[in-house]
Amino acid sequence: MLTAAIIAILVTMILALVRAFLGPSEYDRMLAANSFGTKTVLLIALGGHALSWHSYLDVALLYAMVNFVGTIAVMRFFENRKQDGKEGSGGAS
Amino acid sequence: MNEIAGLFNYWVVVFLMMAGFYVVISQGNLVKKLVGLGLFQASVFILYITMGNLSGGRAPIVTEGVFIYSNPLPHVLILTAIVVGVATTAVGLALIVRIHEAYGSVEEDEIHALDMADDDTRLQEGAGQEESSE
Amino acid sequence: MLIAIAAIRMRDLFGVVILFGVYSLLTAVLFMDLDAVDVAFTEAAVGAGVTTVLLLSSLRLTRRWEAPPRHNPFFSLLVVGVTGAALVYATLDAPLLGDPSAPVHKHVAPHYLQEAAGEVGMPNIVTAVLASYRGYDTFGETLVVFTAGLAVLLLLGFGESGESRIETSAIHDQVVLKVVVKLLIPLILLYALYVQFHGDFGAGGGFQAGVIFATGFILYDMVFGVENARAVMPAAWLPRLAALGVLIYGGVGVYSMLAGKPFLDYSALSADPVHGQHLGVLLVELGVGITVFSIVLSIFYALSGRRRQS
Amino acid sequence: MTLVLEWTSAIFLLAGSFLCITGGVGLLRMPDFFSRVHAAGVTETLAAPLLLCGLMLQMEWSLDLVKVLMILLFVLATNPTATQAMAKATLIGGQKPLVTESESTKGDSPSNS
Numbered sequence: 001m002l003t004a005a006i007i008a009i010l011v012t013m014i015l016a017l018v019r020a021f022l023g024p025s026e027y028d029r030m031l032a033a034n035s036f037g038t039k040t041v042l043l044i045a046l047g048g049h050a051l052s053w054h055s056y057l058d059v060a061l062l063y064a065m066v067n068f069v070g071t072i073a074v075m076r077f078f079e080n081r082k083q084d085g086k087e088g089s090g091g092a093s
Numbered sequence: 094m095n096e097i098a099g100l101f102n103y104w105v106v107v108f109l110m111m112a113g114f115y116v117v118i119s120q121g122n123l124v125k126k127l128v129g130l131g132l133f134q135a136s137v138f139i140l141y142i143t144m145g146n147l148s149g150g151r152a153p154i155v156t157e158g159v160f161i162y163s164n165p166l167p168h169v170l171i172l173t174a175i176v177v178g179v180a181t182t183a184v185g186l187a188l189i190v191r192i193h194e195a196y197g198s199v200e201e202d203e204i205h206a207l208d209m210a211d212d213d214t215r216l217q218e219g220a221g222q223e224e225s226s227e
Numbered sequence: 228m229l230i231a232i233a234a235i236r237m238r239d240l241f242g243v244v245i246l247f248g249v250y251s252l253l254t255a256v257l258f259m260d261l262d263a264v265d266v267a268f269t270e271a272a273v274g275a276g277v278t279t280v281l282l283l284s285s286l287r288l289t290r291r292w293e294a295p296p297r298h299n300p301f302f303s304l305l306v307v308g309v310t311g312a313a314l315v316y317a318t319l320d321a322p323l324l325g326d327p328s329a330p331v332h333k334h335v336a337p338h339y340l341q342e343a344a345g346e347v348g349m350p351n352i353v354t355a356v357l358a359s360y361r362g363y364d365t366f367g368e369t370l371v372v373f374t375a376g377l378a379v380l381l382l383l384g385f386g387e388s389g390e391s392r393i394e395t396s397a398i399h400d401q402v403v404l405k406v407v408v409k410l411l412i413p414l415i416l417l418y419a420l421y422v423q424f425h426g427d428f429g430a431g432g433g434f435q436a437g438v439i440f441a442t443g444f445i446l447y448d449m450v451f452g453v454e455n456a457r458a459v460m461p462a463a464w465l466p467r468l469a470a471l472g473v474l475i476y477g478g479v480g481v482y483s484m485l486a487g488k489p490f491l492d493y494s495a496l497s498a499d500p501v502h503g504q505h506l507g508v509l510l511v512e513l514g515v516g517i518t519v520f521s522i523v524l525s526i527f528y529a530l531s532g533r534r535r536q537s
Numbered sequence: 538m539t540l541v542l543e544w545t546s547a548i549f550l551l552a553g554s555f556l557c558i559t560g561g562v563g564l565l566r567m568p569d570f571f572s573r574v575h576a577a578g579v580t581e582t583l584a585a586p587l588l589l590c591g592l593m594l595q596m597e598w599s600l601d602l603v604k605v606l607m608i609l610l611f612v613l614a615t616n617p618t619a620t621q622a623m624a625k626a627t628l629i630g631g632q633k634p635l636v637t638e639s640e641s642t643k644g645d646s647p648s649n650s
Contacts, residue, residue: 001547002595005588008554012561019564019573020249027570027627033245034619035564035577037275038612039557040252042588044259045608049592053259055429057604058422059267062439063252064608065415066276068615069446070248072404073280075626076449077287103318111311119303124286128247131278135254138266146261163262165352169361172353173368175269176434176519179278180375183526186285187382190533193288401625407618414611 002050006043013039030074037067102143109136121201123189127182134178141167244286248279264430265353268422272438277523280445284530354426358508362491366476369515373473376522380466383529408450415443423516427505433512437519445527453532462532465525472518479510542594549591556584570627578620585612 013036020032041063048056109132116129145167189199196204251274258267357365423436448456479491486495493507494500563576589609596602 001550001591005550005554005557005591008557009588012557015558015561015565016577017249020246025570027623028573029245031570031573031577031623032564033249034623035560035581036249037252038581038585038616040256041608041612042557042585044256045589045605046592048259049595051260053262053264055264056259057601057608058430059255059259059264059271061418061604061608061611062268062271063255063275064611064615065418065439065442066271068411068619069276069442069449070279071619071623072408072446072449073283074245075622077283100318104315107311107314107318110314111307114310115303115307118306124282125243128243128282131247131274132250135251135274138270139254139257142258142261142263142266145263162352165356168263168266168353169357169364171263171266172269172357172432172434173365175266175273176438177368177371177375179273179281180372180522180526182278183281183530184375184378184382186281186530187379187526190285190288190530191382401622404618404622407614411611411614 002046006046006050009039009043009046013043030071033074034067034071037063037070041067102139106136106140106143109133109139123192123199123201124186127185127189130185131178131182134174138171138175141171244279244282247282248275251275251278265351265432265435268430268435269438272435272442276442277438277445277527281526281530284527288530288533350428351426351430351432354432354508354512357432358511359493359504362480362493362511365511365515366480366491369473369476369518372522373469373518376469376525377466379526379529383533405450408446412443412447415446416440419443423512424509426512427508433515434519436512437516438523440516440520441523441527444524448527448531457528460524462525462528465521465528468521469518469525472514472516472521475514475517476511479507479514483507546591546594549587549594553584553587553591556580556587560584571624574620574624574627578617578624582613582617582620585609585616 016032016036016039020029020036022028041060044056044060044063047053048060113129113131113133113136116132117126120126120129145164147163192204193199196207198204198207251270254274255267255270258264258270419436419439419442422431422439423433426432426436444456444460447459479493479496481490483492483495484490488495491507491511493511494503496506496510497503557580560577560580563580564573567573567576586609589605589612593602593605593609596605
């Protein structure tokens with residue numbers, strides 16, 4: 001049963017990755033990357049249990065954290081860019 | 094078959110390394126060059142960790158009932174290398190930011206052209222001060 | 228591998244950065260699979276978290292779109308192809324993956340594996356080797372991180388402390404985000420402390436803990452604004468903290484020298500050599516953690532505090 | 538008792554996997570960004586706890602169990618927040634939801650204004 005779940009997660013990761021490649025807008029990429037990160041957390045938690053890695057749960061917890069921080073950083077980047085567009089209005093730089 | 098499975102990791106490493114190398118030597122954008130350096134770095138990390146792996150081994154944390162551990166030495170080296178790598182990347186980024194402020198561009202070609210133009214005007218003006226035109 | 232190709236082909240630098248983060252996650256999973264827990268830990272914290280944040284904040288300062296290439300890529304492809312072929316040829320002689328008779332496993336590693344638990348007194352051999360057997364290396368690397376941080380500060384400064392910054396960004400309106408982040412930050416900091424002091428037994432140690440601690444502050448900075456973050460952790464403290472970390476590390480070494488043992492021989496710290504080793508490793512990891520934390524945070528301050536000049 | 542645990546865990550895992558794949562397909566196939574957020578966000582929020590619950594039921598009582606619980610809580614807290622914040626940031630960033638009946642993905646070309 002664990003194996004089935006792991007395969008399902010891998011399939012979803014590939015799907016998310018395809019979306020990250022295609023992603024027409026940057027928001028899509030951000031969403032896909034976030035989803036990919038969550039799937040990685042699950043993959044490590046389940047796979048680590050299946051293969052009995054050592055202290056895999058610490059790493060999974062860290063991933064969940066890092067994923068969140070990364071998403072927020074990306075969002076902040078959008079805003080800054082928008083703000084720059086308003087202020088600079090030149091766009092030549 | 095066994096050989097292929099055993100060497101596959103090395104080929105991945107070589108591929109990644111060459112990808113990073115290609116980015117560094119052929120792309121003009123400085124930020125992209127740094128990303129290429131990151132790729133190259135990661136491939137070296139994978140190479141070391143691959144060498145440290147032992148079949149049937151476990152992570153090198155002493156637990157009861159486990160007798161084969163993977164080699165801890167490459168882990169130590171790479172662990173510090175990752176942190177040092179991010180520090181050097183940060184220095185590179187700081188340099189890029191400064192370059193962008195000075196030249197208004199992060200493309201190698203444009204910076205080069207600007208440098209050339211700068212030199213030319215200076216020669217034409219005849220201002221002989223050999224000031225910083227690096 | 229695929230991600231690497233895509234990252235090369237994409238001209239939108241922003242996409243490149245996101246894919247680089249994903250790539251680094253995958254690398255960390257690979258490390259897990261190769262039994263390198265500590266390395267996976269570091270790669271996850273550093274590669275996926277901090278590097279992405281730093282790259283993004285410097286993209287903010289420069290421009291986002293890459294100019295179309297002007298060179299003919301053929302020549303560089305040729306160089307890369309030839310080098311790659313040579314390397315692949317070289318791998319044919321390399322030991323197979325997991326081969327126990329490879330030369331790497333013959334040198335000092337067996338000694339570490341067999342004696343570390345008795346000599347240093349901690350189950351995590353990576354930490355033992357890092358802090359005790361190869362203490363000189365680690366000291367040097369801490370100094371490298373310290374120097375890199377100083378270089379960034381010299382190049383950029385901390386930026387103006389943000390009095391004139393206009394805070395109109397969308398994140399500052401998001402109530403849900405703020406509440407959740409407020410709850411999460413103590414957890415992150417607590418987790419960092421756990422990683423710091425649990426490094427003897429499980430995965431973790433000073434390097435990782437410093438990065439995670441800094442991540443907590445970076446999160447605070449991003450969600451609540453620069454002024455608030457700098458009120459909690461003033462920028463002027465950071466270089467001093469970094470120096471303090473290096474001093475702790477060096478001080479342990481000098482103390483053991485004064486006690487009549489070689490530099491960084493921790494068995495001088497206590498009457499019982501094993502206990503002394505343990506204490507020394509803890510102190511040294513603390514120094515590393517403080518240095519890494521303050522350097523990462525000050526690099527982030529330097530890059531994010533600077534205003535874009537057009 | 539163990540049989541019950543095993544079956545419950547299997548059900549949890551299967552449901553989680555199903556939701557997971559559904560989310561992935563939705564992420565790939567939906568026509569515009571907001572429906573993609575919906576697909577990814579909603580399923581992920583449920584799939585992750587289900588999978589982790591299934592995992593917890595298979596483990597024996599130890600510190601690891603508490604860690605899984607912490608991961609669960611963390612994912613449960615961050616995931617919806619991140620999704621909501623992303624959707625809001627996108628809306629503020631100038632993208633409009635696709636409301637007309639156009640079938641193509643024209644509606645979500647990058648709007649750099």
